[in-house]
Amino acid sequence: MSYLKPGFSHPHHQQNNLGLYRKDYEGALSTLCAGCGHDSVSAAIVQACFEADVEPHRVAKLSGIGCSSKTPNYFLNHAHGFNSVHGRMPSVATGACMANRELIYVGVSGDGDTASIGMGQFAHVARRNLNMVYLVENNGCYGLTKGQDSATTDMGSVSKAGRASPFESIDLVALALQLGATYVARGFSGDKEQLVPLIRGALAHRGFAFIDIISPCVTFNNNPGSTKGYEYVREHMQAVGQADFIPVREEVTASYEPGCSVEVALHDGSVCLNKIDPELDISDRASALRLLDSYKERGEILTGLLHVDRDSEDLHDTLETADRPLRDLSEQDLCPGQVALDSINQSCR
């Protein structure tokens, strides 16, 4: 892995550029099962926010319902969180983002929460290009309701109960690409070195940044025959769209063979150096979709950063909303007064 480690010895005693410690980014103690992939994702979020010098209280954490959706409680204690209703985090995030365009919105969802009950909302938040980070902690099952198959359970994948899933699965990455998401990646909770830079890239991106994170459920879907268990994913994962995240301040030192890497400049001036399959054109959705298909055919799981559209309009741009957060506008900005009302009254006579 070529994730660039910050140059210090003991991260827990290290301050970031805001003078904050890693612990300032932590949350409540997790109540998930020991070994649950979701806890690793929380840790990666903590790490990414710490490294990115994100002010914790300028983040709003949102989720639906599920084990995965509980996790916003387990990172960024100083950020407000909203654990909403099953599958409906995208709409809550949309309303929140419309109210205040200046905060960072991090949504956490599950495969059940997104690919089943929340499919509609997921599709529409992606196509509106809401400025948010949307993470799916994908374990191929409903953890919180005790292990039923989800819509991302691969056909033929065997559940703990011993049954092979008879249905075609939904690939959320392919879907996000088709729906117009402007930053699309896949990660694995077990590969923090890949995941942290992916999250940092998502935080820096303006627009809808989606990461499908395979995050095994140790209790219900980590058995032999499952395609979302740790062992299977480790064996079949191909990190061909792997990213190094290079913040504005740091010099680009990583080097790849010519023709195999591409620099993706993000909004804050930072750069994602992406070591890619020569087949992938990171700015071309179609090439990412083709690649996804060919890996799937070979039975491999394609991970990494697959698509970035840096210059897209987010929902605030599209709606031409004011530069100031709408929630900060006062009576003076909002209330047109009796004179305007008099002329409206007059037009109704």
Add this chain to the structure above:
Amino acid sequence: MKTISALNDFVVRFANVNGTGSASANNLFAKAIFRMGIPVSPKNIFPSNIQGLPTWYEVRISESGYTGRRGGVDMVVCVNPQSLPEDIASVEPGGFFLYDNSKPLHDEHHRDDIHYLGIPLTSICLREYTDPRQRLLFKNVIYVGALAALLDIEFPVLTGLIEDQFKGKEKLQAPNVHALELGYSYAREHFDCPLPIRVERRDSIGERILVDGNTATGLGAIYGGATLAAWYPITPSTSVVEAFEKYCNRLRIDPGTGKKNFAVVQAEDELSAMGMAIGGGWNGARAFTATSGPGISLMSEFLGLAYFAEVPAVLVDVQRAGPSTGMPTRTQQSDILACAYASHGDTRHPLLIPSSPQECFEFMAQAFDLAEQLQTPVILLSDLDLGMNDHLSEPLQWHEGRKFRRGKVLDHDQLEALEEPFGRYLDVDGDGIPQRTLPGTHPTRGAFFTRGTSRDEYARYTEKSDAYVKNMDRLTRKWQTARTMVPASRLQESAVATSLGVLFFGTSRESTLEAVDQLAAENIYLDCLQLMAFPFDDIAERFIESHSIVFVVEQNRDGQMRSLIMNELNAAPEKLVPVLNYDGYPITARFVADAIAVKLSREPQGETVGKKVVGKVVGGAL
């Protein structure tokens, strides 16, 4: 043959085909009466269809100021052969039937107790116009011209309206005036004008305006400081958000940047629309959505979350006839229980119930204050009749300098000054309303995790029963506080002391008040109470206590408000006598008066009506 004779007091009904441009001609007619200073009340009765089906437009003209539906029709203007038989049948004996006699009327359509006025509308159009579209459109204007002669409408008032309507499109004025003249002169040449039913200028309008409730609601959202409207189109609520957006584009553009001080998001469904409003409210914006019955069903899960997590949001329900798709273009007051108790578990939501456009405006603005002060969703309960029809209304007014009441929101400095740890769900001052904070306020204080699961006073997850019960009891306390904050019930006492009362709300108001006057003329006296909101206040409670019989007038089959009153105020069911109209048309005065008279004739107390003296009830004036 009897002939109805009436000055400034009759009902005209237009029978048209929808999609033929009749709406603007009919509106021209109503507006002309209005500009002659005579109270007028138009009701559009339209199909759930875009083109080709029957549609009616009923105009009540009432110098005495009765603007509810009266019941019965004195004159029908029929330009729709499809509905001809029922239109003829609908005319009151002695009334008038104006029709297109380009083709002769069959004998079977003859009634000998009404007057037929034939005008060859189609033939005139064929003669005058070559363009088929013009033939269709001007036919409507021609009958308005004829009505001017027949009913004595001042012609310059009509031409003035045409000028206003086509300001900037002067080329269109002359042809419209010409069409009016065609009808006018035909009527003068062929009939004895004016008819025994006619209008005459009065000065009975004053400052009042003619506007639909949805426009007023949209404006109320603007003045109330809404910055986010999230919605999914559904009749009859669509024009709320359309009006909001239209006026925002005029009134809410940032002068410096040209950008918008508002956002309108068309959601993918009502679940999402409600979620967006809640997300916006959670993050400190004044956010709302507007819908009708089917949307309420879909929003219910989210409403429970907002109730329990205590997130402000405003929801407008413009009710229509259910259940299911029901009669989507007909009116009803049938979402009362669905709204009052929307969602699973123990939930209840404040309802504000306007009965005029001016109240739509005022209550909508107030809804945002209440939602933020009470930290809960507030529902404006309107209906199709109020929302989509023009109503005579007091002008819209805004007190300069009125401040938004944002409730207990702690800012950075207040958090800094806190000596105790911040407790999101702590009842700090006994009114059941806790303090809240907005995301992004303070680096280290005031953050909390909002959730629909149970939690302690510091917003920490808990499954402890006592913490749950304590929280639910605090929500009940908050509800008691709400009781004192919602708009007060309005009382109108009968001139003669009585033990009979009538209770109504929303669009049942005008017809019920008219019925009460009619009954008083028959020595049946009733005190009146207009409910303006849920939770019910003391005035409503005392009204029910102090009357032996209370008629509860509503526009639904099951007496939903009656059930709510029984449930919330522990009122005796025998005392609450339902008066229920649920045919989808706005309730009429005749219906209310007849229903009460019939029910009283069956009541044992019938003989003592109006004579029994009870203690005086106090409260706001109606």
